[in-house]
Amino acid sequence: MSHYHLACNKCALEHPPSMETLACISCGAPLDVRYVASAEIGGTGRIPAMPFHTESPSMTLGEGDTPVVPLEAVGRSLGLYNPMAKLEYLNPTGSFKDRGTAAMMSVAKEFGIEAIAEDSSGNAGASVAAYAAKAGIEAHIFAPASAPQAKMQQIGVYGAHTHAIDGPREAATDAAMAYCREQGLVYASHNLSPFFLEGTKTFAYEVARQMGDALPDHIVVPVGNGSLFIGAWKGFQELIAAGALDRAPKMHAIQAEAVMPIAAAFAGRGWTPRAGTATIAGGIAVGAPPRKRQVLDVLQASGGVSVAVSEPSIESWHATMAQSEGIYCEPTSAAAFAGLELLLGAGHVAPNDRVLVAVTGFGLKDAPPTSSG
Numbered sequence: 538m539s540h541y542h543l544a545c546n547k548c549a550l551e552h553p554p555s556m557e558t559l560a561c562i563s564c565g566a567p568l569d570v571r572y573v574a575s576a577e578i579g580g581t582g583r584i585p586a587m588p589f590h591t592e593s594p595s596m597t598l599g600e601g602d603t604p605v606v607p608l609e610a611v612g613r614s615l616g617l618y619n620p621m622a623k624l625e626y627l628n629p630t631g632s633f634k635d636r637g638t639a640a641m642m643s644v645a646k647e648f649g650i651e652a653i654a655e656d657s658s659g660n661a662g663a664s665v666a667a668y669a670a671k672a673g674i675e676a677h678i679f680a681p682a683s684a685p686q687a688k689m690q691q692i693g694v695y696g697a698h699t700h701a702i703d704g705p706r707e708a709a710t711d712a713a714m715a716y717c718r719e720q721g722l723v724y725a726s727h728n729l730s731p732f733f734l735e736g737t738k739t740f741a742y743e744v745a746r747q748m749g750d751a752l753p754d755h756i757v758v759p760v761g762n763g764s765l766f767i768g769a770w771k772g773f774q775e776l777i778a779a780g781a782l783d784r785a786p787k788m789h790a791i792q793a794e795a796v797m798p799i800a801a802a803f804a805g806r807g808w809t810p811r812a813g814t815a816t817i818a819g820g821i822a823v824g825a826p827p828r829k830r831q832v833l834d835v836l837q838a839s840g841g842v843s844v845a846v847s848e849p850s851i852e853s854w855h856a857t858m859a860q861s862e863g864i865y866c867e868p869t870s871a872a873a874f875a876g877l878e879l880l881l882g883a884g885h886v887a888p889n890d891r892v893l894v895a896v897t898g899f900g901l902k903d904a905p906p907t908s909s910g
């Protein structure tokens with residue numbers, strides 16, 4: 538018997554471990570990893586339980602253990618005491634996705650999978666391409682034709698097959714799923730895979746270790762599908778269950794005004810995509826996130842809020858972060874700082890609160906907005 542199963546996060550139905558089951562066979566909701574006996578698998582509060590066996594070589598490229606740095610200039614300009622950033626762009630392929638991919642591809646290797654397909658706005662594709670190369674797994678990455686050139690090049694250099702798909706982000710998802718059905722490939726969707734979330738939960742374990750008694754009161758994350766957001770929350774819950782923490786930070790989900798299904802739902806409003814609206818924060822341009830309900834659950838459980846930010850504010854923070862802190866992040870990551878500014882203005886964050894912002898992706902991978910010069 539395995540040390541975990543896959544549990545529906547809506548109706549709790551259990552499913553056996555598999556890379557191929559991406560939704561509940563009864564109600565269609567996404568699945569999560571549930572460990573059978575956490576005490577036996579390292580639930581010490583220091584080492585996260587993982588859905589693979591330690592005797593199998595895990596697929597690592599040295600992801601995680603990203604630094605936490607103080608942001609003095611941001612603090613001065615916002616009137617915020619000592620905000621901090623966790624530099625997720627220092628992961629091996631330049632984004633936080635490597636945390637999730639490392640776990641997902643370790644599971645794929647353990648299951649003996651030889652070929653996968655995945656759809657992505659760019660960063661997850663680059664990450665999957667890299668770990669697939671290391672694992673000797675053939676990878677097909679489907680991305681919107683509008684995805685940044687640097688990301689597509691990165692995917693290609695890792696030796697993955699790239700498929701540029703015209704139309705919105707969702708068209709790449711449909712194309713990847715159709716290709717998997719036709720070719721008999723495993724659909725390794727980072728948005729649906731329960732294993733991906735097991736990898737992103739390491740973010741919380743590191744925050745607890747790095748910040749200790751000064752655990753942040755707030756964590757601010759740019760959210761599209763919510764893989765870092767949900768995974769980090771899971772990590773904090775595990776740490777609390779293991780007695781290693783007595784509280785978790787409030788988790789705030791930042792979206793762009795152009796694509797804001799979660800921020801709208803949080804405010805109790807409906808949202809439908811409008812033709813012609815686009816955002817430079819391509820990583821969070823997800824119109825119909827399959828784990829939306831889970832993101833809303835985390836917002837409620839943690840006491841966090843979701844806000845949507847304007848394009849000019851994203852552009853401005855993109856430049857400000859580089860010019861005042863030396864942090865060259867993606868526009869998607871800059872959205873988190875625009876969100877922090879709104880949270881402070883609305884009183885959700887107080888000047889003396891401890892705030893940690895996840896800087897999720899590296900600026901070199903995405904063309905800078907023209908106004909940043």
Ligand SMILES: Cc1ncc(COP(=O)(O)O)c(C=O)c1O
Nearest residue numbers: 660760761762763764820897898
């Ligand atoms: C740089 C960056 N930040 C944040 C996100 C949002 O991640 P998620 O869709 O898992 O919420 C992405 C997703 O592509 C990204 O590339």
Ligand SMILES: [Zn+2]
Nearest residue numbers: 545548561564
């Ligand atoms: Zn179900």
